[in-house]
Amino acid sequence: MKLCANWLPISSELTRQVARRAERAGLWGLGIGDSPHYAELYSACTEALAATERLTVLTSVTNPVTRHLSVHASAARTFRHAGEGRFVLGMGRGDSAVRTFGLAPATVAQLEAALTALRDAVPEQRVLVAASGPRVTDVAGRCADGIIAGAGRDVVALTGLRDAASRARVHSGPFEVWGSVRLAVARHPGEAAELRRRMLPRAISASRFNFSGTFAGKNVPPAMHGILAERYAGYDFAWHGRSGANPVAGLFADRPDIEDYLLDRFAVIGTADECRDQLAALAPVVDGIFLSLLFEDALDQVDLIAELVEDLAGAA
Template sequence: MSRVATRRRGTTMRLCANWLPLSPGLTREVAARCEAAGLWGIGIGDSPNYGELYSACTDALGATSSLVVSTSVTNPVTRHWSVHASAVRALTSAHPGRFRLGFGRGDSAVHTFGLRPAPLADLERFGRSVADSARAAGVDPFLLVAASGPATARVAGRVADGVIAGVGGDPVALRTIRERAHAARDDAPFEVWASVRIAIGRDDDEVRDLRRRLVPRAVSASHFAFASTFEGKNVPAEYAGVLAERYATYDYGSHGRSGATSNATMFSDRPDIEDYLLDRFAVVGRADDCRARLAELSTHVDGIYLSLLFEDALPQIDRIGAMLA
């Protein structure tokens, strides 16, 4: 059982580290370290700049015995649905209860190649096709849809077992995602997962440095959440115009990267907006502060994906483990 003691509706709170597969060996080490730290799971990202998704999931599953591995997330555009279905059948059969397919319309993995995100109708067909294929083979898949708005949340409610809500830690926006998803389904169980960036510092100076380093990651997360529409996302009216204008210059070549990128300086003249994005899309601070923030967020969701600073993944996982212990 996970060491996480925070509870929601009587169940143990679940935390997943989000990871991009830099190399097979490092993916195995990160997964093993997550399991040892008491994390419930790990999400593997799908990006053209990193390792192949399902190979990385296989590496993570093989390096652990109880850790739940999910794709976080893939899309219906860059692979045919039958490729995803084959992977779901194989990994779910080999590791019962330990593999989940997370998918969305497509963000950086799609835009990088000049492609367009999947329409909602295609997203829904994709989910049904993968699920039907798996069940025909006697496999019960677990599907998660990445959603940042009400329309995609409704698709999640119709075709999936849960939603990864890409709206940061805002309780109002998370409640909207939950309500829209539940309105589109029957009374079957349904999970809502939050997604935030995390960085734990040992002292105030390191916390300040970590906040600076997480600015481009918070900008990337907010771009996914807000670029298409602000509907149902509880964005302050005084920020909406500036956000919409500057997202037009967003650089997908630097998506999700830390360091001195154009995304990192997008709001350098608006520290109020930088602070807003960091506070909404990241959990940064000393261990006690981060634990308190996650405990508060846990009252609104069934689990939380924690995106790591990938260049410092191993020490950050150790700090998460110490925080949970």
């Protein structure tokens, strides 16, 4: 099972440091997010590739709305040579990167058209697609090399996405299913409660991406559907992806049961041994896992992740 740290480019120097430590820790890859609150995506990919020798660098993920297809194709051509095959393009419909500017995500049809054109322009480029439901998963099965599943740790939902992709697959060659979780490794058991508090808005952000379109096929308790939909309608994208106390963190302050559900589904928090066990449980249904870090503690967290890598790399 491959492991990939997920990072938002706070600065060029930190991006280089995180990339070097991720490689030293034995991680397979480093995913770099596309967000208007942070540095430019492809510049950050350049920094990460230049700072490392073996690490795979991915966009996790970009979209066909805020950048023209020609920009993505040019970047893919550039990194194919400069990165010696260590670059993977992660693409989705667009979420915070587009909504922050009042734009709409690409439709499913627009996403498929963009992926098809990209594969025609740069046929050797590996592409993963961010998918939370069956329609985008179908597109990925036809047009990509894998999906980054937005289902969190829910094995039922992950299995459903894997099966949907298999049914839609029309090309030969490997197709990967990647899980995606928010990860915080505690140095000691007493630190876990504070890490859960800090990670809460990140878990809520992940759940909104996965659940806001539809609950169909996502294995969400029916009793939660109404309040989840109601609160997501008031989601503040200015705070998307940020940790700690903020308006997103308070969306379910009156429903600790929902907070616990979202944390347990979309985050892995605990000591190294506890995190290892939670991640290993996903090995039967995923080929790899994106580990989205507490970005303000990324350097220390990557070092702590190193304790997990050797055991999980052999999990299947």
